[in-house]
Amino acid sequence: MRSQAMHTALGFLKRTVRAPVLSSRGLAARAALIAVVYGVLHLVGLREYTSILSGTLPTGDPNDYLAMVLGVAYVLVHLAFFLVAPVLVLAAGMLYGLEYLLARSRSGERGGRGDDRTNGSGA
Amino acid sequence: MIAGEHASDAGTTGPGSAGPAGRADRALSGTGAALPFRVRLGLAAASLLVGAAIWFPSVHLFFGDDAEEIVGGRGVSPWARALAERHLALWEEPELRAEELRRMRASNAEWDFMGRSFLVWSLGNMALRDPPLRARCLAVMDTIIDDTLLVEHERGMFHFLMTYATERGFLASPARSLFIDGEIALMLAHRRVVEEKPAYAAEHRERVRVMIAQMEQSRVLCAESYPDECWMFCNSVALAAIRMADHLDGTDHSAFIGKWLATVKAKLVHEGTGILVSSLTVDGYHQDGPEGSSIWMASHCLALVDEEFARDQYERARKELGRDLCGFAWAREWPPSCVGAQDIDSGPTVPLFEANAGSSGLAFVGAAAFGDGDFLSGLHASIEFAGFPLRRRGRLKYCASNQVGDAVLLYAAVLGPVWEKVKAGRGEAR
Numbered sequence: 001m002r003s004q005a006m007h008t009a010l011g012f013l014k015r016t017v018r019a020p021v022l023s024s025r026g027l028a029a030r031a032a033l034i035a036v037v038y039g040v041l042h043l044v045g046l047r048e049y050t051s052i053l054s055g056t057l058p059t060g061d062p063n064d065y066l067a068m069v070l071g072v073a074y075v076l077v078h079l080a081f082f083l084v085a086p087v088l089v090l091a092a093g094m095l096y097g098l099e100y101l102l103a104r105s106r107s108g109e110r111g112g113r114g115d116d117r118t119n120g121s122g123a
Numbered sequence: 124m125i126a127g128e129h130a131s132d133a134g135t136t137g138p139g140s141a142g143p144a145g146r147a148d149r150a151l152s153g154t155g156a157a158l159p160f161r162v163r164l165g166l167a168a169a170s171l172l173v174g175a176a177i178w179f180p181s182v183h184l185f186f187g188d189d190a191e192e193i194v195g196g197r198g199v200s201p202w203a204r205a206l207a208e209r210h211l212a213l214w215e216e217p218e219l220r221a222e223e224l225r226r227m228r229a230s231n232a233e234w235d236f237m238g239r240s241f242l243v244w245s246l247g248n249m250a251l252r253d254p255p256l257r258a259r260c261l262a263v264m265d266t267i268i269d270d271t272l273l274v275e276h277e278r279g280m281f282h283f284l285m286t287y288a289t290e291r292g293f294l295a296s297p298a299r300s301l302f303i304d305g306e307i308a309l310m311l312a313h314r315r316v317v318e319e320k321p322a323y324a325a326e327h328r329e330r331v332r333v334m335i336a337q338m339e340q341s342r343v344l345c346a347e348s349y350p351d352e353c354w355m356f357c358n359s360v361a362l363a364a365i366r367m368a369d370h371l372d373g374t375d376h377s378a379f380i381g382k383w384l385a386t387v388k389a390k391l392v393h394e395g396t397g398i399l400v401s402s403l404t405v406d407g408y409h410q411d412g413p414e415g416s417s418i419w420m421a422s423h424c425l426a427l428v429d430e431e432f433a434r435d436q437y438e439r440a441r442k443e444l445g446r447d448l449c450g451f452a453w454a455r456e457w458p459p460s461c462v463g464a465q466d467i468d469s470g471p472t473v474p475l476f477e478a479n480a481g482s483s484g485l486a487f488v489g490a491a492a493f494g495d496g497d498f499l500s501g502l503h504a505s506i507e508f509a510g511f512p513l514r515r516r517g518r519l520k521y522c523a524s525n526q527v528g529d530a531v532l533l534y535a536a537v538l539g540p541v542w543e544k545v546k547a548g549r550g551e552a553r
Contacts, residue, residue, distance in 0.1 A: 001339075022163045022164055023163070027171075028190075049522075050511045050522045054528055055470055087171060087174040087175045087176070095167055
């Protein structure tokens with residue numbers, strides 16, 4: 001039971017990670033990835049490195065280029081988390097709905113043609 | 124496997140599997156035939172556009188506050204208290220201060236000095252807003268003032284100036300910087316308005332005497348902060364300190380103040396925008412045009428001597444420099460019609476939006492001083508979003524800012540009572 005649940009979960013994760021960008025799952029996966037990266041950067045304390053934006057180097061060393069890079073990285077991921085990820089989530093929801101509706105309407109069309117063939121064959 | 128289904132790039136891998144995952148996958152492609160790429164692209168693009176149209180105008184709701192929450196009515200707002208706690212800790216815990224100063228001075232020695240000034244001015248206003256805080260505020264104000272005077276005495280004024288101050292000689296002899304004299308004078312004045320201190324009174328009067336003497340040597344009544352470099356920010360601060368001396372000591376410098384105002388209105392206003400220029404030579408030659416990191420504070424200080432002119436300056440600056448989008452606000456450093464050079468005081472500017480750190484921070488002062496609630500709320504939303512606040516143990520700092528930047532924000536949140544007291548007691552001597 002536990003291994004089946006684990007298998008299902010791993011399978012879901014695998015499909016999610018491999019999901020193409022232009023799909024609801026793909027968009028949601030990218031949003032989740034941004035959130036995870038942001039969480040990690042925040043937990044390791046990189047928020048303090050954003051002091052480079054005020055021209056104050058986080059370590060006080062004017063040659064600390066790594067600190068500058070880390071600060072810039074945090075800023076970019078922060079912007080992605082608050083501006084990009086929510087849009088991806090909203091879009092994923094809408095896209096899921098649209099895909100579902102489109103798929104149902106196609107399914108309805110094919111079901112109709114299939115019934116005709118079936119009826120035609122006398123089965 | 125259902126006939127016609129296949130692993131496709133429409134997010135339908137494993138559609139033949141049983142259970143919810145499989146049903147979801149099948150739902151994504153109906154009978155399993157992949158949606159054409161163009162259809163998927165169109166659907167995704169439309170979803171993203173609609174998502175952005177919903178989200179972007181809403182982001183500010185997660186970061187903004189009403190102006191009343193920011194400036195706290197008659198008391199001290201929670202936001203201001205949290206900012207103040209961190210600054211008070213910096214002055215009450217020497218190791219913390221030393222580390223902060225080391226980081227700031229690595230970029231700009233002025234920031235050490237201005238951090239002190241803005242904090243003392245803030246504490247003066249806080250002491251009047253919230254009497255229970257008075258004793259603690261006075262103690263820290265005295266610590267800062269005494270330390271500043273001691274450092275100036277031991278290391279000279281150049282300790283607080285950028286290195287280019289020594290590249291050539293000041294025109295005034297002996298060399299004096301109005302940046303240093305003016306801000307120290309205003310610190311002393313704030314302390315005296317809260318509670319008189321005779322030692323500071325003597326120092327305040329002497330600074331006022333020196334400043335006026337220096338300003339009178341100039342054709343445009345403006346004194347140097349750096350060799351042959353006069354800043355409107357510094358001259359406005361000096362004027363406020365002189366006005367406060369009149370309130371405290373019963374002196375009358377109204378003739379000088381009137382002459383100064385007439386001169387700057389005639390000779391130091393930028394033609395295109397009507398805003399006071401930010402820097403000039405002692406002879407009155409304009410060096411830099413109207414600059415955000417000067418005019419917001421200058422207009423606030425000038426409100427003490429000419430309310431109407433000050434408000435006009437603020438409104439012009441608001442129009443030329445203030446910007447807002449989707450509930451966020453910021454300020455340009457230069458008007459579009461006269462873009463100048465970036466300097467260390469300006470701080471970084473976000474391209475495309477032309478959002479400047481120095482100007483946006485000082486715009487808080489202008490917005491709070493002139494009751495511009497909408498602009499203040501928008502600026503607050505911006506600093507909460509892009510200033511990277513860090514709240515720990517009741518203390519607040521903005522990681523993208525520094526000690527002086529946070530001190531400016533604190534001042535904006537608490538200003539008012541000192542100015543009101545001086546204006547109400549016009550001509551009153553102690």
